[in-house]
Amino acid sequence: MRLLGSHVSIAGGLHKAFVIGGKIGCTAIQIFTKNASRWEAIPLDDEKISQFQDAWNTSGIQTVIAHDSYLINLGSPQDELWQKSQYALFAEALRCEQLGIPYLVIHPGSHVGSGQAQGLRRVARALNRIHQQTPGHSTQILLETTAGQGTNLGYQFEHLTAILDLTQEPERLGICFDTCHVFAAGYELRTKEGFQRTFDAFDRLLGIKLLKVIHVNDSVKPCGSRVDRHQGIGEGEIGLDGFRWLMTDSRFETIPMILETPKGRDPVVSDQHNLRILKDLCKTIER
Numbered sequence: 441m442r443l444l445g446s447h448v449s450i451a452g453g454l455h456k457a458f459v460i461g462g463k464i465g466c467t468a469i470q471i472f473t474k475n476a477s478r479w480e481a482i483p484l485d486d487e488k489i490s491q492f493q494d495a496w497n498t499s500g501i502q503t504v505i506a507h508d509s510y511l512i513n514l515g516s517p518q519d520e521l522w523q524k525s526q527y528a529l530f531a532e533a534l535r536c537e538q539l540g541i542p543y544l545v546i547h548p549g550s551h552v553g554s555g556q557a558q559g560l561r562r563v564a565r566a567l568n569r570i571h572q573q574t575p576g577h578s579t580q581i582l583l584e585t586t587a588g589q590g591t592n593l594g595y596q597f598e599h600l601t602a603i604l605d606l607t608q609e610p611e612r613l614g615i616c617f618d619t620c621h622v623f624a625a626g627y628e629l630r631t632k633e634g635f636q637r638t639f640d641a642f643d644r645l646l647g648i649k650l651l652k653v654i655h656v657n658d659s660v661k662p663c664g665s666r667v668d669r670h671q672g673i674g675e676g677e678i679g680l681d682g683f684r685w686l687m688t689d690s691r692f693e694t695i696p697m698i699l700e701t702p703k704g705r706d707p708v709v710s711d712q713h714n715l716r717i718l719k720d721l722c723k724t725i726e727r
């Protein structure tokens with residue numbers, strides 16, 4: 441069974457995500473395990489954990505992926521924010537472990553003027569500390585490819601290679617590939633040849649084996665714009681062909697694919713619409 445779904449809300453409680461995911465028709469969902477725009481979170485108690493796991497077990501959802509809070513910056517040159525970010529990510533990793541969530545997707549971070557090399561070193565050092573604080577944890581942190589807005593790191597595959605090379609336990613990390621971000625960062629996905637070149641580069645620099653989750657989003661902004669604006673599938677600059685190749689590529693058949701496309705007035709209806717497009721593309725014979 442394909443693992444397909446979308447990022448869903450946890451309004452009303454973490455377990456509510458399975459209700460929404462079920463309505464959309466997801467077999468995989470992505471959630472924030474806490475309010476993503478706040479530092480603090482109420483720690484999980486046994487009741488909340490079992491409520492989450494019961495809802496999961498009785499749903500048709502096979503896998504759950506978590507995404508980290510927007511406030512975290514592991515690349516920050518400012519010690520206070522850097523430490524705060526490490527603690528916040530540690531707390532999120534702990535929540536994922538308690539909930540049985542296998543993957544926690546994170547944005548690598550921003551160097552905020554300190555330079556890419558320095559930023560990448562900070563990210564790796566922060567990840568080392570988090571790994572040290574979570575020995576034996578099974579939740580894996582996934583570094584997400586970014587569009588490269590501002591001083592964001594991770595818009596070239598080489599940035600992620602550098603982070604892996606600089607960490608002490610790289611085997612505990614994986615990669616989340618976001619189609620909108622990668623395209624906006626300047627990698628081609630609109631032509632068959634460009635699509636192949638992009639994934640060849642990914643394989644050479646990181647390895648397809650490290651690819652654990654794909655964020656499936658079209659892009660409002662053109663290739664190389666380095667602006668992160670998600671669009672509905674087939675309605676943006678990437679267009680349907682890129683997604684057809686993605687959905688029919690046997691290398692990605694078992695990888696969870698998550699929509700983060702804009703939600704209209706009724707989020708369930710928007711997600712159902714985009715999910716339908718992806719399911720239809722899976723069935724198409726490659727042209």
Ligand SMILES: [Zn+2]
Nearest residue numbers: 584618655700
């Ligand atoms: Zn994403």
